[in-house]
Amino acid sequence: MTITLWHFLAVATVLFGLGWVGFLTRRNLITMFLCAEMMLQGVAINFVAFAFYHGNLQGQVFVLFLLAVAACEAGISLALFVSLYRRQRSLDSSDWQELRELGLPPAVDEEPLPAVSEESFPTLPPAGVRPQPTVGTEEVARV
Amino acid sequence: MTLLALSQTQESTIFVALATMLGIAGVFWLLPRPKGRFVPGGIALLIAAAAVFGTWLYQTFGQPMPDVIGSTLFWLFAAGALVFGTVLVTQRNPARGALAFAFVILSTCGLFLLLAATFLMAATIIIYAGAIVVTFLFVLMLSPSNAPSDENDRSREPLAGALAGFAFVGLVLLALFQTSMATQRDHLLAQLVTADERQKLAAAIAQLEAAEKALSGDTSTAIARDERLAAFEMAFAPVRDELAEVVGVSSAEQIQSPQEGSLPQRLGRWGDAVGEPEKLFRADISARQTLTQAATVRELLHQVPQKVEAIVSMPPPGHPPDVAAAQAEVRKLRDAVVILHGAGLLPARNVANLGYVLYSEHLLAIELAGVLLLVATIGAVAISHRKPERSSTNSPTPAPAQAEGVQ
Numbered sequence: 057m058t059i060t061l062w063h064f065l066a067v068a069t070v071l072f073g074l075g076w077v078g079f080l081t082r083r084n085l086i087t088m089f090l091c092a093e094m095m096l097q098g099v100a101i102n103f104v105a106f107a108f109y110h111g112n113l114q115g116q117v118f119v120l121f122l123l124a125v126a127a128c129e130a131g132i133s134l135a136l137f138v139s140l141y142r143r144q145r146s147l148d149s150s151d152w153q154e155l156r157e158l159g160l161p162p163a164v165d166e167e168p169l170p171a172v173s174e175e176s177f178p179t180l181p182p183a184g185v186r187p188q189p190t191v192g193t194e195e196v197a198r199v
Numbered sequence: 200m201t202l203l204a205l206s207q208t209q210e211s212t213i214f215v216a217l218a219t220m221l222g223i224a225g226v227f228w229l230l231p232r233p234k235g236r237f238v239p240g241g242i243a244l245l246i247a248a249a250a251v252f253g254t255w256l257y258q259t260f261g262q263p264m265p266d267v268i269g270s271t272l273f274w275l276f277a278a279g280a281l282v283f284g285t286v287l288v289t290q291r292n293p294a295r296g297a298l299a300f301a302f303v304i305l306s307t308c309g310l311f312l313l314l315a316a317t318f319l320m321a322a323t324i325i326i327y328a329g330a331i332v333v334t335f336l337f338v339l340m341l342s343p344s345n346a347p348s349d350e351n352d353r354s355r356e357p358l359a360g361a362l363a364g365f366a367f368v369g370l371v372l373l374a375l376f377q378t379s380m381a382t383q384r385d386h387l388l389a390q391l392v393t394a395d396e397r398q399k400l401a402a403a404i405a406q407l408e409a410a411e412k413a414l415s416g417d418t419s420t421a422i423a424r425d426e427r428l429a430a431f432e433m434a435f436a437p438v439r440d441e442l443a444e445v446v447g448v449s450s451a452e453q454i455q456s457p458q459e460g461s462l463p464q465r466l467g468r469w470g471d472a473v474g475e476p477e478k479l480f481r482a483d484i485s486a487r488q489t490l491t492q493a494a495t496v497r498e499l500l501h502q503v504p505q506k507v508e509a510i511v512s513m514p515p516p517g518h519p520p521d522v523a524a525a526q527a528e529v530r531k532l533r534d535a536v537v538i539l540h541g542a543g544l545l546p547a548r549n550v551a552n553l554g555y556v557l558y559s560e561h562l563l564a565i566e567l568a569g570v571l572l573l574v575a576t577i578g579a580v581a582i583s584h585r586k587p588e589r590s591s592t593n594s595p596t597p598a599p600a601q602a603e604g605v606q
Contacts, residue, residue, distance in 0.1 A: 077364030
């Protein structure tokens with residue numbers, strides 16, 4: 057069977073939608089950034105597919121500029137993450153929700169996070185004589 | 200689906216809606232939450248959604264055709280991109296998410312390669328590989344340890360987010376479907392020369408070369424000349440059939456009627472002899488050039504046998520027939536067919552052309568992109584620059600005051 061333009065467009069659409077879902081729902085800034093990059097990849101597939109089916113190079117040229125913009129975006133966003141992390145010690149984007157629109161209620165996390173169960177390893181009570189460090193003498197090599 | 204007597208649009212709507220619902224439920228289950236996360240069920244639902252999506256894609260846009268390797272690679276890369284994209288969206292651990300993103304990039308680069316964008320493939324791998332490594336460093340540097348945290352183990356509005364994204368995807372897919380139906384699948388973005396026609400043209404090229412060889416030989420006597428002509432006709436007959444299927448017949452009685460070849464039919468007529476308005480389904484320059492080329496091939500296909508026969512069978516008295524001239528005629532037809540064979544195909548070796556286009560048509564944009572990158576670098580340094588602590592309040596010097604004013 058032949059792969060037509062529509063196949064590429066459909067795959068690019070799904071990739072874009074997945075990135076969108078991730079950008080809307082995830083709260084880790086780095087994951088959100090990666091999801092935005094994935095949306096850009098979907099757009100790039102569209103451009104390249106149209107370039108191929110029109111038989112010219114304009115779409116590829118556009119993707120090159122898209123790459124340049126994505127590189128700028130990566131630099132700026134990672135710098136922003138560093139400065140944000142310095143203030144809150146966290147990558148959670150909800151830590152910055154006081155920037156939200158006026159009149160909107162704050163989002164509250166209702167369900168508690170699962171508690172980390174500290175595994176209690178069995179311990180032995182100290183017994184016997186504490187070994188004295190031997191100072192100044194050569195340690196005897198034991199075979 | 201014929202049992203239910205559904206129209207194709209209804210069937211398509213059902214398919215897309217089903218895939219969308221399955222995708223919503225699957226991603227909803229997979230998105231990290233403190234309670235109510237159900238990973239196996241989510242994975243199963245997403246696989247079901249992918250299966251429905253693939254079936255729909257195959258049924259709607261699939262056509263029976265020979266390019267097995269290309270289509271296998273396409274399905275492989277497409278599945279890779281979508282699977283690892285889902286992993287990136289639903290994975291708790293951001294480091295694993297970055298790894299999944301690397302695989303998304305690799306799959307996308309495979310798709311670029313299938314679309315003859317070799318330079319873009321290399322550039323994307325280089326740029327994004329660097330970006331991914333840097334992102335990885337950031338993840339390792341900034342993320343807390345394995346303990347559950349707000350940013351990794353919670354999602355913002357998982358149901359609404361999945362709904363929004365997949366509703367968008369479903370709508371765009373339906374719009375794609377409707378566009379593809381409305382344009383009768385081929386006319387809007389008809390490929391200039393399809394793979395089928397390209398095969399026929401390639402066969403015709405080989406046979407034309409054979410016909411050219413059949414002309415050379417002993418042509419001193421009339422019998423020998425007749426033999427040569429018969430051999431040429433033998434070799435030329437299949438060429439005529441094959442080319443007629445592609446570019447249309449052009450014999451003396453049919454020259455007034457519309458051409459019937461698949462290429463003029465698909466792309467529309469060009470320069471109709473009767474004087475009807477031109478019907479162009481693709482009005483761009485390359486389509487016009489292709490149709491002109493097809494017309495050239497058609498005319499040559501009509502003229503070349505006659506010319507060859509005239510040259511070979513009726514030499515000027517006292518001279519042997521000019522076989523070289525006859526072969527030149529055949530070669531002219533062959534060259535025209537070769538040009539038509541390559542029409543509309545973006546060659547894989549297009550890096551030099553890409554550079555030429557970039558530096559001739561988009562020079563200003565290149566410069567602007569360079570300036571943008573420079574500004575972004577300076578901006579990143581300025582943003583992440585750690586400002587000096589204002590500890591010098593007890594010793595008022597003009598420098599901190601100035602700095603405050605700037606800030």
